[in-house]
Amino acid sequence: MNTQLRFNEALLITDRAFKPFQCVAWTLPEGNGEVSITVVDRTHSRTLGRRRLTKAVYSDPAQLAATLEQAREDLSRDGVHFAPWHMPE
DSSP states (O other): OOSOOOHHHHHHHHHHHTTTSEEEEEOOTTSOSOEEEEEEOTTSOOEEEEEEEOHHHHHSHHHHHHHHHHHHHHHHHTTOOOOOOOOOO
């Protein structure tokens, strides 16, 4: 995947990276294009992790992949176990 990602594509990829958990994403209306993501357990009772993604990160497949892989590694060290995932091609 070498072309820039559209916003919705990036959100779908991000959501899939944290399965079986849920990923909630939002932007501020007056924001600068950043997306805040929060990974929560399936009952929405426990926040597992948070990240902010700049437009430069979420629109670039390589940067998005590296960021999501790092977030998964960080949460894995805290005992969170994810389904296998790889960046789509």
